[in-house]
Amino acid sequence: MKKLLIGAALGALLLPASVAVAQVGGEDHGHGCIDESCSIYELFQTPPDGGTVLGYQGTEAPSYGTWGFNLDGRDTSVRPGESFMRYANGAALDRLQIPSDRTSYGSFNLLRELSDNRVKVMIDALVARTDLVPGSDEQKIADAYRAYMDEDRIEALDAQPLQPYLAAIRAANTHEAMAVYMGQTQGRVGASIFGTGITTDQKAPTRYVVSTGQAGLGLPNRDYYLADRWAEKKALYRAYVERMLTMVGWEDPAASADAILAFENRIAEAHWTPEQNRNRDETYNEYTIAQLAAEAPGFPWQAYYTAVGVGDVPRLIVRQDTAMPTIAAIFADTPVATLQAWEAFHTTDQAAPRLSRRFSDAQWEFRSRDLQGQPMQRPRDKRGISFAEGMLGEAVGRQYVAEYFPAASKAQMEELVANLRIALSNRINTYDWMGDATKAAAQEKLAKFTVKIGYPNKWRDYSALEIRPDDLFGNGERAGLFRWNYQLNRLNQPVDKDEWGMTPQTVNAYYNSTNNEIVFPAAILQPPFFDPDADPAVNYGGIGGVIGHEIGHGFDDQGSKSDGDGVLRSWWTAEDRANFDALTARLGEQYGQFEPLPGFRVRPALTMGENIGDAAGNAVGLEAYHLSLNGQPAPILDGTTGDQRFFYGWAQVWQSKYRDDALRQQIDTDSHSPAEFRVIGPVRNVDAWYDAFDVQPGDRYYLAPADRVRIW
Structure with missing residues (x-):
């Protein structure tokens, strides 16, 4: 359960939370690199036993051909207009198997494994050393x-680390005491029915502000409680709650589990939908603590915020303001014994990965196997790497960059970004749906974009974080409190514009609206996204599409509500905004027809921002590629045109498979469309795709020119 809100400022690039590689951490398959000369291809050599290589059958390893795309990975028996994912990636997908410790697999995962393999080599080397300076970052990484x-x-410890927490929960025998305890869980194991964090103020992005929103659920979102199609998962959750309470010796675990489910079901009914939670106009509501207490009586707000550590703030932002009175009333109406059992369960659930095998196995069985269909748990050493990275991500990243990120990659990325900027600037001037005043404001915002590539200019200081080689549970608690204190200490400071929201070893990218910045960590700047030796068309389709995607977030349905200085305000004329909304509605109608699994259609209002980003990535990326040719014709390589190679580059980065349960969860909880529709959704709206692949009326994904949506 999330207690620390990130807010709505970040538009992450690519990876859905339910099936994606995490921001920090990852998995290792036993391969490794020694120095910078070790390429991604060398990592994927056949193991000695001739078995599966990173999810691919037999002895075949992924290959990107001689110019960045392997034509043998296509399925040319399928027309491009029938399924461009199959046409571009079909043979490669047929060879691809999802490893047993994964819920999905594909291009992102392969590159993440390269990053993880490198981190594993780094950490193994640190663990083997005897000359590390006590208290140094290197010593802390090794000890973690x-x-x-x-x-x-x-x-041997088993549940012992939990006992002080369970005793404190039992001692909190009034409603106010339980609210105080919820506040005290900030930065450590435990839960609250409200999530509180420190974010950049969207209307005054030079300062930080306290933000509060709905929380309290143990399942992915409200749909899992209220929609009939999730009834089986809800029943498995109820059994899991009882199992965890039984393991810690909680009183009457069966009855307590029933009460917890009923309590969370009531909270779910009050929660805003995922679509509502995206609306930045509706989720920015200024309150004082006294005003919130007056509008949402039943919850001791002042006592809670004092326990959190922000009881004296003059103002805060409430996200789901209309949900607060109902959730507060539910809290007041719920017996203390139920609140205590609820807290005991969530404390145990969160602590499970740091407890004995019976706890960690139980959590994996429900959260990964039952919810997402993962057959096997990741080996412990992989989880250990994730854990160390999660606590000391930038310390690991600093060493990663020193060993594995060439300066030449940063220089080439800067050139690509420059061309993408020019391309979008040119396109803005041609739009007939936007007036001159809005065009000028859009150009101003584009000119003010900040670009961060590779790694931060300054690194996180971990000197105050204590890590012990014999205290797994305590390390996690101290790391959580370290992070929370870091947040608290920012409240009266100016916003740190140099801060990164991802570590350098992360395979992802993001747009931050309050900083009006696009950020590309070092680890994504490698094949298949970016290869300095690949044909430029493939790079523009891959990393160029990623750059365009992130720039597009600044102009999507929510990012476009902030100006070039990151201020949440309307910089559009009413007529231009209405025209924009009409275009996005048409795009939503297209995506609403996509049905990855029976009964599970893409939710266009939930995925709109990412869909607009993908559309921008394709349209702007292709124009930037054309600009890079400087008026010269694109070469023909192996019978392929430049435009074809561009679209192959885009399709290649989405080469992936999902387990059905993971895909269902993504559809109902995540703002990213499934990979197949991130391929076809944008390209069918680009005229050049039709010409490049002879897509004709009658093809499944053919759109008449008048029906193609051109936003950015």
């Missing part, structure tokens, strides 16, 4: 990993 791998001690 050692603590996670000390299974004998972890098994």
Whole structure:
């Protein structure tokens, strides 16, 4: 359960939370690189036993051909207009298997494994050293990993680390005491029915502000409680709650589980939908603590915020303001014994990965196997790498950059970004749906974009974080409190514009509206996204599409509500905004027809921002590629045109498979469309795609020219 809100400012690039590689951490398959000369291809060599290589059958490893795309990975028996994913990636997808410890697999995962393999080599080397300086970042990384791998001690402790928490929960025997306890869980295991965090103020982005919103659910979102199609998962959750309470010796676990489910079901009914939560106009509501207490009585707000550490703030932002009175009333109406059992369960659930095997296995069985269909748990060493990275991500990243990120990659990225800027600027001037005043404001915003590539200019200081080689549970608690104190200490400081929201070893990218910035970590600047030796068309389709996607977030249905200085305000004329909304509605109608699994259609209002980003990535990326040719014709390579190679580059980065349960969860909870529709959704709206692949009326995804949506 999330207690720390990130807010609505970040538009992450590509990876859905339910099936994607995490921002920090990852998995290792036993391969490794020693120095910078080790390429992605060398990592994917056949293992000695001739078995599966990173999810691919037999002895075949992924290949990007001689110019960045392997034509042998296509399925040319399928017309491009029938399924461009199959046409471009079909043979490669047929060879691709989802490893047993994954819920999805594809291009992102492969590149993430390269990053993880490198981190594994780095951490193994640190663990082997005897000359590390006590208290140094290197020593802390090694000790964090050692603590996670000390299974004998972890098994001996079993549930012992939880006992002080469970005792404190039992002692909180009034409603106010429970609210105080919820506030005290900030930065450590435990839960609250409201999520509170420190974010950049969207209407005054030079300062930080306290933000509060709905929370309290143990399932992915409200739909899992209220929609009949999730009834089976809800029943499995109820059994999991009882199982965890039984394991910690909680009183009457069966009855407590029933009460917890009923409590969370009531909260779910009050929650805003995922679509509502995207609306930045509706989720920015200024309150004082006294005003919130007056409008949402039943919850001791002042006592809660004091326990959180922000009880003296003059103002805060309430996201789902209309949900607060109902959730507060539910809290007041719920017996303290139920609140205590609820807190005991969520504390145990969150702590499980740092407890003995019976706890960690139980959590994996429900959250990964039952919810997302993952057959096997990741090996412990992979989880240990994730854990160390999660606590000391930038310390790991600093070493990663020093060893694996060439300066030449940053220089070439800067050139690509420059061309994408020019391309979008040119396109803005041609739009007939936008008036001159709005065009000028859009150009101003584009000119003010900040670009961050590779790694931050300054690194996080971890000197105040204590890590012990024999205290896994305590390490996690101290790291959580370290992060929360870092947030608290920012409240009266100016916004740090140099801060990054991802580590350099992360395979992802993002747009931050309050900073009006696009950010590309080092680890994504590698094949298949970016290869300095690949044909430029493939790079423009890959990383160029990613750049365009992130720039597009600044002009999507929500990002376009902030100006070039990151201020949430309307900089559009009413007529131009109405024209924009009409275009996005037409795009939503297209995506609403996509049905990845029976009964599970793409939710266009939930995915709109990412869909607009993808559309921008294609349209602007292709124009930037054409600009890069400087008026010269694109070469023909292996019978392919430049435009064809551009679209192949885009399709290649979405080469992936999902387990059905993971895909269902993504559709109902995540703002990203499934990979197949991130391929076809944008390209069918680009005229050049039709010409490049002879897509004709009668093809499944053919759109008449008048029906093609051209936004950015």
